[in-house]
Amino acid sequence: TEGEAGGITQHIGAYDAKTKSGQRIAFLDTPGHEAFTAMRARGAKITDIVIIVIAADSKVMPQTKEAINHSKVANVPIVFAINKIDTPNANVNKVKEDLSKNDILVEDWGGKYQCQEVSAKTGQGIEELLEKVLLEAELLELKANPNKKAVGTVVESELDKGRGYLTTIMVQGGTLKKGDIILAGAQHGKVKALFDHRGKEKEKVGPATPILMLGLNGAPQAGDKFNVFDTDKEARELATKREQLIREQKLRTKKHVTLDEIGRRLALGNFKELNIVLKGDVDGSIEALSDSMEKLSTDEISVNIIHRGVGQITESDVLLASASDAIIVGFQVRPSINARNLAEKEGIDIRSYSIIYEAINEIKSAMEGLLEPTEEEKIMGNVEVRETYKISKVGTIAGCFVTNGNIIRKNKIRLIRDGIVIFTGKIKQLKRFKEDANEVKSGYECGVSIEDFNDIKVGDVIESFEIQEIKRKL
Numbered sequence: 272t273e274g275e276a277g278g279i280t281q282h283i284g285a286y287d288a289k290t291k292s293g294q295r296i297a298f299l300d301t302p303g304h305e306a307f308t309a310m311r312a313r314g315a316k317i318t319d320i321v322i323i324v325i326a327a328d329s330k331v332m333p334q335t336k337e338a339i340n341h342s343k344v345a346n347v348p349i350v351f352a353i354n355k356i357d358t359p360n361a362n363v364n365k366v367k368e369d370l371s372k373n374d375i376l377v378e379d380w381g382g383k384y385q386c387q388e389v390s391a392k393t394g395q396g397i398e399e400l401l402e403k404v405l406l407e408a409e410l411l412e413l414k415a416n417p418n419k420k421a422v423g424t425v426v427e428s429e430l431d432k433g434r435g436y437l438t439t440i441m442v443q444g445g446t447l448k449k450g451d452i453i454l455a456g457a458q459h460g461k462v463k464a465l466f467d468h469r470g471k472e473k474e475k476v477g478p479a480t481p482i483l484m485l486g487l488n489g490a491p492q493a494g495d496k497f498n499v500f501d502t503d504k505e506a507r508e509l510a511t512k513r514e515q516l517i518r519e520q521k522l523r524t525k526k527h528v529t530l531d532e533i534g535r536r537l538a539l540g541n542f543k544e545l546n547i548v549l550k551g552d553v554d555g556s557i558e559a560l561s562d563s564m565e566k567l568s569t570d571e572i573s574v575n576i577i578h579r580g581v582g583q584i585t586e587s588d589v590l591l592a593s594a595s596d597a598i599i600v601g602f603q604v605r606p607s608i609n610a611r612n613l614a615e616k617e618g619i620d621i622r623s624y625s626i627i628y629e630a631i632n633e634i635k636s637a638m639e640g641l642l643e644p645t646e647e648e649k650i651m652g653n654v655e656v657r658e659t660y661k662i663s664k665v666g667t668i669a670g671c672f673v674t675n676g677n678i679i680r681k682n683k684i685r686l687i688r689d690g691i692v693i694f695t696g697k698i699k700q701l702k703r704f705k706e707d708a709n710e711v712k713s714g715y716e717c718g719v720s721i722e723d724f725n726d727i728k729v730g731d732v733i734e735s736f737e738i739q740e741i742k743r744k745l
Contacts, residue, residue, distance in 0.1 A: 285426050285439050285481030286468045290401050297441070297479050299426065317424045317441050319479075320407045322400070324352045327361035327388070331369035339375065348407050351377060351386040352400055357393055415478035420499040421447035425455050426481065428490035429553040430582035438484045440497055447499065448475040452506050453486070456495030457513040459506040460487040490581040493555045543572045545638055546597035548588050549579040550604050556627070557581065560602055563631050572638050584621060586610050593617040598637070600630060644740040652676025654719065654733040667725040668700075668718050671733065677712045678719070678735045686721065687732045697722045 286298045299318055321342040325335055342349050351370070353363050367377055367386070376382020385403045389396035423443040431437050438455065440447075447453075451462045463486040465473040476482045491497075500506040547564060551557035561576045568574045577595055578588065584599055584606035590613070592599050598620040599606075606614065606621055614621050624630035658670035678684075680701040686694040701708050702718040711717040719733060 285441065287481060288401075290405065291398070292405075294405055295479070296401065296404060297481050299441070299481065317426070317443070318347055319411060319413050320404055321347050321349045322352050322404065323349055324354050325366050325370075326355045327353050327363050327366060328355050328358045329366075331366065331373065336373055339373065348411070349375075349384055350400070350403050350407060351375075351384060352396075353386065353388045354391055356388045357390040357395070363388055413479075415444045417446050417477045419445040421445040421451065421453075421476075422496070422498055423447075425491045425493055425495045425497060427493050427553050427555050428487075428581060430490060432583070434485055436485075436487045436490050438487055438491060440482060440484055442476050442478055442480050442482060444478050445499070446475050446477050447482070447484075452500045452503050453484075453497055454500060454506040454509055455487060455497035456491035457510050457517055458487045458489040458491045459503075459510040461503070462486045490554055493553075493558065544575060545572060545634070546575045546577050546592075546595050547634070548592045548597050548599045549576050549602070550584050550588060550599065551579075551581060551602035552604050554581055556602050560600070560627060560630060563627070564634055567631070567635055567638060569638075574634070574638070583607055584610050586613050589613045589617060589619050589621075592619045598622060600624065600634070602627070602630060639742060644742055647739050647741050648736050649739055650676065651682055651735045651737055652678050652713065654678050654717070654735070656727055656729055656731040656733065657716075659727050659729060661725075666699075666720055667727045668720045669727045669731070669733070670716065671719050672716050673711055673713050675713050676735070677710055678717065678733070679710045679737075680708070682735045682737045684721065685734045685736065686724065686727065687734055688728065688730075693726070693731075694721070694724045696724060 286300065288296050288298060290296065321338070323335060323338055323342070325331060339349065353366050355361055356363065367380055370377065370384075371380065371382075375384055377384050377386035379386065385407065387396050387400040387403055389400055391397075421442050422445055423441050425438055426441055427439040429437050436458070440455070447462065447465070449462050449465060453460060453462055462484055464484070465476060466483040466485075467473060468481065468483070473482065500509075549557055549561055549564075551560065557579050561579050564574050565576060577597055578591055580588075583604050584601050586607070586609050588599055589606075589610050591597070592614075599614070599622065601621065601623040603625055605623060611621070613619075622630075622633065624633075653674050653676060654671040655674050656669045656671050660668045660670065662668060678698075678701065680698050682698075684696065684698055685692050699720045699722040700718070701711065703711055703715065708717065721727065721733075
């Protein structure tokens with residue numbers, strides 16, 4: 272993960288490795304951060320064996336439990352790798368104990384799950400881990416026919432500025448060759464080039480191989496199945512049909528505001544919406560971000576992802592944001608120069624992020640800014656009335672003594688008689704001797720007259736207070 276922002280895995284990676292005994296293992300590396308639920312679920316669906324990595328100096332995290340559940344639901348055998356055993360505060364038994372609390376008993380505790388202690392830094396235990404994976408594979412008797420048209424799943428898709436749409440796919444059966452006509456989701460095309468994870472070009476790939484493919488006319492969604500067709504016409508027709516279906520589904524699921532909804536918003540009186548245009552480098556990250564952001568919606572603020580797509584931020588994204596009062600969130604992508612200029616002109620906020628939880632936290636803060644602040648009253652001081660003077664054309668002036676706190680001219684006041692509030696209003700004049708004063712501190716005398724109120728009596732207490740606005744948290 273050194274090349275990843277924030278040192279956490281944020282993209283699904285696909286690698287091909289060869290063991291010392293000459294056997295091949297294909298790895299799908301999925302992120303462990305909680306925002307990537309869908310990515311992990313997909314990873315579990317297209318794998319034969321899951322390796323769940325837990326840090327020895329940590330505990331079993333909620334996302335670890337979730338990954339275990341995904342693997343169980345997908346009926347995939349699990350091998351546990353306890354990593355970071357070289358760190359000073361590593362506690363392997365604590366991790367095994369945590370697992371046992373979640374109904375997972377490892378083999379050396381008398382259970383059925385294989386477990387290996389490893390250190391990714393020093394390479395300790397990696398060979399043994401691979402042996403355990405191969406042992407599970409033997410038990411599963413995994414076989415695939417290489418002599419048919421290729422089928423498999425899309426792992427990830429991205430837009431490369433120089434080369435076009437790049438799709439990482441996992442060939443699950445058959446052999447994929449250069450020049451094949453392929454259909455993935457609603458995108459189709461001819462395989463122009465195949466690259467392994469090191470960027471070496473391949474002519475063909477067999478089953479259980481992750482490969483980077485060039486040639487589709489768009490970015491398919493991660494998790495889409497792909498098939499090879501005999502003719503371009505067949506693939507194009509199916510792609511068009513699928514595109515139409517997707518468009519219809521989007522229209523159906525689009526939230527139209529119903530009368531009930533309008534009524535609810537009017538009743539709340541302060542319903543707010545945060546519209547977001549979301550662009551990212553790969554489809555999986557966009558999906559993780561949009562799921563996390565939509566989960567932030569509350570009764571008072573709704574988060575709407577009005578558009579999401581792969582690739583750099585373009586002028587059309589800015590125009591869409593401008594028309595719908597949206598902000599643009601870019602994950603690992605930048606706006607084009609024209610888009611940036613247009614955004615400045617239109618006053619559209621473009622936010623770029625490279626770490627997913629930073630993006631989520633900032634959106635949360637933006638939503639807190641939309642919330643109506645709560646008002647809180649703060650008592651500033653108390654004044655005791657010791658004398659009263661009636662002056663024609665001015666009204667009643669109270670000769671007072673500040674008993675605690677201080678009295679500030681601009682603050683609101685209450686007149687209290689025998690513990691009962693008689694009047695709430697503003698100070699008309701605040702004087703110290705004959706001079707006007709803005710503030711009089713505790714232990715000093717002053718003269719006070721109250722706006723539109725003259726019934727002041729000796730012994731009354733004047734309480735000075737201010738209203739403070741407090742930012743609300745979600």
